[in-house]
Amino acid sequence: MKSLISSLFILLISSTAFAKDSTPTESFAWQKLVELTDETIGIGARPAGSDKEKETAAWIKEQWQTLGYTVNEFPFEFTLRKKSFTSSNLSMVIKGQSDKTIIIGAHYDSTGEKQGSLGTTDNGSGVAAILALAKRLKGQTLPYTIKLIAFGAEEYGLQGSKAYVGKQQESLENVIGMINLDTIIGGDKLYIHNAHEKSYKCNAVENPKYNSSSVLRDGLLTTSKALFADHSHMLHPAYDGYPEGQTGSWSDHAPFACSGMPIAYLEATNFAINGHSGNDGYSQTTHSDVWSCYKEDGKTACDRDSEKKWGMIWHTEFDRLDKLTTLFKNKLKHQLIQNVDVLETFVKQADKSI
Structure with a gap:
């Protein structure tokens, strides 16, 4: 796998050459984000196991089919507070020159x-990115096969990804890495992580072979730096409990790391903030409207005992387009496009000898 980094090209052209959705108001990815998360014209909130989540699965399937892809659907059951629910994972394949496969996934x-959350950043943004990738990569010559997956029921214990990996809904034999997209817009900074060096709990995977390799992360980081220079994705610095560039098990990358493959996790947040539980990335922004009171000195709340908001967008009243666009203007659109640019460039240039 180390050849993934060493064989990556060094881009000598500007990032604008890859900005296919560079006009924010005309961005395909942004259009899909609006269709999914604006409740006035689209779907809105999508609780796991709900009719709205099932509507979303049907919508994603239709989007991919409209682009000419064959979509596979894998239902699964899960239990929450002693009640049984159903959800499903969806996948589609973009055939490459090699059968070796890179999975790119996002929960819906x-x-x-x-x-009041409508799930715009978490995780309408990830879904919009995999829809945009399907469009951009159509008919392209790729060194690897790319599999795009939309996971259900992530918010209730990673149910979709655990079912996909643990129940072997599709073979992982040729999979050489997994890229997870979860809340890739909204935060102050764009990060790329690898799995934590300390093994996650791998109860959902039979005979786990934990992999914390940074090879996929580093390859994506190289691509982002070549495209966006000083505005590229970054590694978070080392903080207590989180070595540089490493992340916890709270999203769909975890079962894949447990299954023995390198993962990379793209995320927009701000690890520099000393949030409710420290520098763990759960506080996403220093924007004053998303705090009761934020102080730059110490990068934390003015009063930690009375703070209510903690700079958190996900799962809150702020995670909806009407409030987000008021707070951040075009920043969200640019972040979304940057993520898609990096992913597209990376999968088109990765060395097929991995």
Whole structure:
């Protein structure tokens, strides 16, 4: 796998050459984000196991089929508070020159609807990215086969990804890495992580072979730096409990790391903030509207005992387009396009000798 980094090209052209959705108001990815998460014209909140989540699965399937892809659907059951629910994973394949496969996945359910969240950043943004990738990569010559997966029921214990890996809904024999997209817009900074060096709990995977390799992360980081220079994705610095560039098990990359493959996790947040539980990335922004009171000195709340908001967008009243666009203007659109640019460039240039 180390050849993934060493064989990556060094781009000598500007990032604008790859900005196929560079006009924010005309971005395909942004259009799909609006269709999915604006409740006035689209779907809105999508709690796991709900009719809205099932509507979303049907919508994603239709989007891919409209582009000419064959879509596979894998239903699964899960239990929440002693009640049984159903959800499903969806996958599609873009055939490459090699059968070796890179999975790029994003969950499509949301949570926090009682607080007003419509799941725009978490994780409408990831879904919009995999839809845009399907469009951009159509008919392209790729060194590897790319499999795009939309996971259900992530917010209730990674149910979709655990079912996909643990129940072997599709073979992982040729899979050489997994890229997870979860909340890739909204935060102050764009990060790429690899799995934590300390093994996750791998109860959902039989005979786990944990892999914390940074090779996929580093390859994507190289691509982002070549495309976007000083505005590229970054590694978070080392903080207590989180070595540089490493992440926890709270999203769909975890079962794949447990299954023995390198993962990379793209995320927009701000690890520099000393949030409710420290520098763990759960506080996403220093924007004053998303805090009761934020102080730059110490990068934390003015009063940690009374703080209510903690700079958190996901699962809150702020995770909806009307509030997000008021707070961040075009920043969200640019972040979304940057993520898609990096992913497209990476999968088109990765060395097929991995």
